[in-house]
Amino acid sequence: MAKTILIKKYPNRRLYDTEKSQYISLNHVADMVRQGCHVEVMEVKTEEDVTAFILTQILMEEAKKNNALLPVPFLHLIIQYGENILSEFFGKYLQQIVRNYLAYKKSVDEQFKSWLEQGMDFPSMAGKTMTTPFKSFFDLFSDSTETKEKKK
Numbered sequence: 001m002a003k004t005i006l007i008k009k010y011p012n013r014r015l016y017d018t019e020k021s022q023y024i025s026l027n028h029v030a031d032m033v034r035q036g037c038h039v040e041v042m043e044v045k046t047e048e049d050v051t052a053f054i055l056t057q058i059l060m061e062e063a064k065k066n067n068a069l070l071p072v073p074f075l076h077l078i079i080q081y082g083e084n085i086l087s088e089f090f091g092k093y094l095q096q097i098v099r100n101y102l103a104y105k106k107s108v109d110e111q112f113k114s115w116l117e118q119g120m121d122f123p124s125m126a127g128k129t130m131t132t133p134f135k136s137f138f139d140l141f142s143d144s145t146e147t148k149e150k151k152k
Contacts, residue, residue, distance in 0.1 A: 005040070007024070007040065007041045009042065010044050010045075011044070029054060029058060039055075041054045
């Protein structure tokens with residue numbers, strides 16, 4: 001379980017890290033999340049959970065820096081369908097899709113690293129892999145004398 005850090009949001013838009021007892025910026029919150037911490041942001045005046053708003057604000061700042069975070073057609077769909085269809089998708093599926101992708105990417109990276117550490121000769125391994133399973137397939141189209149003699 002990721003460590004949860006409570007952040008208080010004051011009406012003047014300032015954010016306060018209750019763990020370190022200091023005011024922080026959106027960049028600090030983003031760094032906490034990148035380090036694997038789970039943040040919870042509470043509005044001081046209303047005690048409302050504004051975590052989603054703050055995290056979305058961080059994403060918008062990132063998009064501003066990179067000039068694009070999500071493809072424009074996807075943004076059109078979000079605006080067009082809003083709460084109706086996409087909230088279910090985002091709530092149920094997108095998080096799991098991203099987690100699965102990251103787990104798969106990690107396992108592939110580890111496997112590739114393992115191969116590099118073993119010093120495998122990839123060209124010869126690829127050649128063996130490609131020719132052995134397809135040998136009978138290639139024999140069908142080869143015009144070798146051995147094949148002709150078998151037919152007689």
